[in-house]
Amino acid sequence: MAKIYSKPSSVNETNNLNPKEETVGFILAYSRAIKFCNYKKTQFETILN
Numbered sequence: 001m002a003k004i005y006s007k008p009s010s011v012n013e014t015n016n017l018n019p020k021e022e023t024v025g026f027i028l029a030y031s032r033a034i035k036f037c038n039y040k041k042t043q044f045e046t047i048l049n
Contacts, residue, residue, distance in 0.1 A: 030047075037044045 035046045
């Protein structure tokens with residue numbers, strides 16, 4: 001059986017997330033650039049950069 005190496009997070013740790021502005025900008029730019037195409041039963045991902 002696989003061992004889980006992460007420890008459970010408490011509610012206080014998850015409420016104090018403060019990502020950098022550049023991290024949020026990167027994720028938003030990536031989400032705008034990615035395109036999903038479905039062909040028959042296969043899904044293709046394309047990054048429009």
